[in-house]
Every structure is written in C-alpha cells, then in structure tokens.
Amino acid sequence: MDTTHHHGESDTGLPGAALAALVLLAAAVGYLLAVRRARHRNPAQGWNRWRAASFLAGLALLALALLPPLAPAAHSDFRGHMVQHMLIGMYAPLVLVLAAPVTLLLRTLPPAWARRVTRVLHSPPARLPAHPAVALALSTGVLGLLYFTPLYNTAMGHPAGHWLMNAHFLASGCLFAHVIAGPDPAPARPGVRARLVYLGIAIAAHALIAQAMYGGFFVDIHAPIDQVQHGAEIMYYGGDIAELLLAAALVATWRPERRPGPPAPSTVHRRSGHFPARAGSRR
Known part of the structure; x- marks a missing residue:
C-alpha cells in the first residue's frame, strides 16, 4: 500500500460543480414534467407521489456527493472518496430506481x-x-479491478477519469438495483430466490474487498494507511446498510405469482357436456 497521495488536477472547482448542479436540476425538472404529462394523459391512473419523492431524494443524494463540501474532500481524501462512492454507487441508485423512470417514460x-x-x-x-x-x-x-490495480490512482490523477469513475458507479449501481428490486419491467429478471442469491454474493464480495483493503492485501491506493483503513470501514458498514435496504426493497416490490386454480365444477360439466343432476331428479 502506497502511503503517498497524488492529488492530480482538481475537478471540483466552480465550473464542475455548476455543471453537476445544472444536470441534476434538469433531471428533476424533466421528471416532474413527465409526471405532469402522465397525470394529464390519464387522470384516473395518475402517478404515485412516493415515486416522485423517491426520484427527488435520489437527486439530492447525488447533489450531496457531487457538490462541495464533499466533492473536494473526495478528490483529496480517500475517506471522502468512499463516502462519495457509497452515495453515487449504492444509495442514490436505489431510490432513483424505485421512482420507476422507465415506466414513467413509457x-x-x-x-x-x-x-x-x-x-x-x-x-x-x-x-x-x-x-x-x-x-x-x-x-x-469492477471494484476489485479499481482498488487492487493502478486504475484508481490513474482515474484520480485526471479530472475526466474521476468523472468517468463516478459515472460508472452511478450507471452500474442503477443497473444492479433495477435487476434486483426495480419496479420497472425487466424481461431478463429471474425469480426472487435467484435475485436473493445474487444479492448475497454482492454482500459477500463487498465484505471481502473491504476486509482486504483494511488489511492492505494487494491494495494499490496512493493514500495514507489510516485513510485507506477508514475508507474500508465505510465501505464495509455502509455497503451492508445499502444492501439491506435493497433487500427490503426487493421484499416490498415482490408480488407472488398467481397460479390458476382448478376450474369450478359447473365449468367442468359444461366443457364435458354433462350437467349435475338436480336434487330429487332421477337418472
């Protein structure tokens, strides 16, 4: 583990923060306009207010991660980076996905x-x-590739690399949350048991990566040892909480499949051409 910390060129100045704020504001306005259009086209069905609140909460978490004071800290301190990673890659994706943006778009x-x-x-x-x-x-x-190879140091040394890394955290986090517990349609989504297995694998993988990071095994991060260890603790406990919330979302959005029961006796008799005899009648 390298105890030096390469800061690279800062990407957290006023232009970067202003751009992030404008993108988040545009996303909020676009979602709310889509909600208004959905309610106008189908007043009876409308749109769930909790979903709209969930989307705005997700954007608020992204704003917390991408704007000062956390954004500069994430670029200069590994602990700040890990908090930013948790917000962008795990917490914000969950509430954004629960807002069902694809369903709203359709x-x-x-x-x-x-x-x-x-x-x-x-x-x-x-x-x-x-x-x-x-x-x-x-x-x-990808986290193993990021923290156990020079990829993290390379990304943090260039503003574009830092933004690409955060974009990957957000996209991959939304994808995983969508696959596990998203309310939007997912043709390739397996059953609940299979999704719980994949979620369990994710929990175990996060724990192993955090423990290896804390112990300094094969870690290639240019940061002081105490920062890396504290970052590993944030990843360990913060990841567990986020994945438990994802499991709760899976249970909350799960709907058991209804299996067709046996047809009523009258239906059986109609299909077979026989009808039950009335009480007191003779054959």
Whole structure:
C-alpha cells in the first residue's frame, strides 16, 4: 500500500460543480414534467407521489456527493472518496430506481415511440446487461479491478477519469438495483430466490474487498494507511446498510405469482357436456 497521495488536477472547482448542479436540476425538472404529462394523459391512473419523492431524494443524494463540501474532500481524501462512492454507487441508485423512470417514460411517450422503446428494452443487447450476473460483475466485480490495480490512482490523477469513475458507479449501481428490486419491467429478471442469491454474493464480495483493503492485501491506493483503513470501514458498514435496504426493497416490490386454480365444477360439466343432476331428479 502506497502511503503517498497524488492529488492530480482538481475537478471540483466552480465550473464542475455548476455543471453537476445544472444536470441534476434538469433531471428533476424533466421528471416532474413527465409526471405532469402522465397525470394529464390519464387522470384516473395518475402517478404515485412516493415515486416522485423517491426520484427527488435520489437527486439530492447525488447533489450531496457531487457538490462541495464533499466533492473536494473526495478528490483529496480517500475517506471522502468512499463516502462519495457509497452515495453515487449504492444509495442514490436505489431510490432513483424505485421512482420507476422507465415506466414513467413509457406512459408519457406517444404510443408508436413507446412501442419502439419497449422493443429496444426486449432486444438481446439490452437483455444482456440486465442479467443479474452481468450487473453484479459491473457493479461489484469492477471494484476489485479499481482498488487492487493502478486504475484508481490513474482515474484520480485526471479530472475526466474521476468523472468517468463516478459515472460508472452511478450507471452500474442503477443497473444492479433495477435487476434486483426495480419496479420497472425487466424481461431478463429471474425469480426472487435467484435475485436473493445474487444479492448475497454482492454482500459477500463487498465484505471481502473491504476486509482486504483494511488489511492492505494487494491494495494499490496512493493514500495514507489510516485513510485507506477508514475508507474500508465505510465501505464495509455502509455497503451492508445499502444492501439491506435493497433487500427490503426487493421484499416490498415482490408480488407472488398467481397460479390458476382448478376450474369450478359447473365449468367442468359444461366443457364435458354433462350437467349435475338436480336434487330429487332421477337418472
């Protein structure tokens, strides 16, 4: 473990913070306009207010991670980086996904465009990353590559690399949360038991990476040892809490499949051509 800390060029100045704030504001306005359009097109069905609140909460978590004072700390202190990682890669994706943005989009698009989007979502290129194994590899498996190779130091040494790393955290976190517990349609989503297995693998992988980081095994992070150990603790406990919340979301959004029961006796007799005899009648 390298005890030096390479700061690189700062990417957390006023232009970067202003751009992040504008993007988040545009996302909030776009979602709220889509909610208004959905309610206007179908007043009876409307749109769940809790979903809208969930989306705004997710944007608030992203703002906390991408704006000062946390953003400068994330660039200069590994503990700040890990807090930012937890917010961008685990907590914000969960509440953003629970807002069902794809469902909202399909309700607001014209029917022809909605059918096109649905075909894209059902296409093989879209189904592949939506498989839990692929989503797990992109969200959790990449962490080993990031912290046990020079990739983290390279990314932190360049502003573009830092932004790309955060973008990956957000995209992969949203993908995994969507696959495990998202309310939006997912054609490649397996059953609840399989999703719980993948979630358990993610919990175990996060714990192993955090423990290896704390012990300094194969870690390639240019930061003081105490910062790396504190960052590992944040990852260990913060990751457990986030994954427990994801498991709770899975249970809350799970709907058991209804199996058709046996047909009523009258239906059976109608189909077979025989009818039950009335009481007191003779054969």
